[in-house]
Amino acid sequence: MTASQATPVAIVQQKEPELADSLVKHIYLSFDDGPLPGTSNCIDICTQQNVAATFFEVAFHESRSNYGKHLYQRILKNDRLFDIANHSFSHAFFGDYLDYYHQPDSALADFNKAKFILQPKNNLVRLPGNNAWNTQVEKRASGLVRPLVHKLDSTGYNVIGWDMEWHFNKSGRPVNSPEYIVSLADSLFFYNKTKTKNHLVILMHDVMFRAPADSVKLNTMITLLKQRPDFRFRKLTSYPNLKK
Ligand SMILES: [Zn+2]
Structure with a gap:
């Protein structure tokens, strides 16, 4: 039988194997x-x-140029895979962290301004330069950011931090290898060192992957993580115990 006579086989999208929760x-x-x-x-x-x-x-990066708006639209369009969440308007008054966190009302207004511009479909926020948490269950805030976190909490936001970071150097390039990042993920799960058991939040920054050689590292890291049969990738809107 030639190839053209062969019975057509439906292309079935690869499904995640069933696994107990x-x-x-x-x-x-x-x-x-x-x-x-x-x-x-x-x-x-x-x-x-x-x-x-x-x-x-x-939000400042989104709203200042057509370039930013175009990228925002590309993320928005793929809402099956991607969520857009609020990381403030000015990123702490363009990097003045102490001033920002010492003025919690202005900082809250900065997040609300970003919400108005980004129109996220969720109530998740992340603080600029600070690993704070505030969901129904997870609470973590240093003295510096606590006043703002309380205000965000009473406004109904979930504050989401991270369990591990892929660090970058002064040139904005990834410091660690993809293999190191995956082994760190493995060990945090193994020793139950994540904020919520069996849930791991990895922080990265977009700029780290602007060079082709560095974007290959992101691809490698994801490929390695996918080889773990019990790992599943999720959007943060499905993180446990979020305030509705
Ligand atoms: Zn940031």
């Missing part, structure tokens, strides 16, 4: 500070790999 390890990829150079590669790689991710966006 208690055995699943949830991975939340999160990319901060976009839209910026690098965002496009993050979108392309996650789309090609068919993995979920959350983009914590800076």
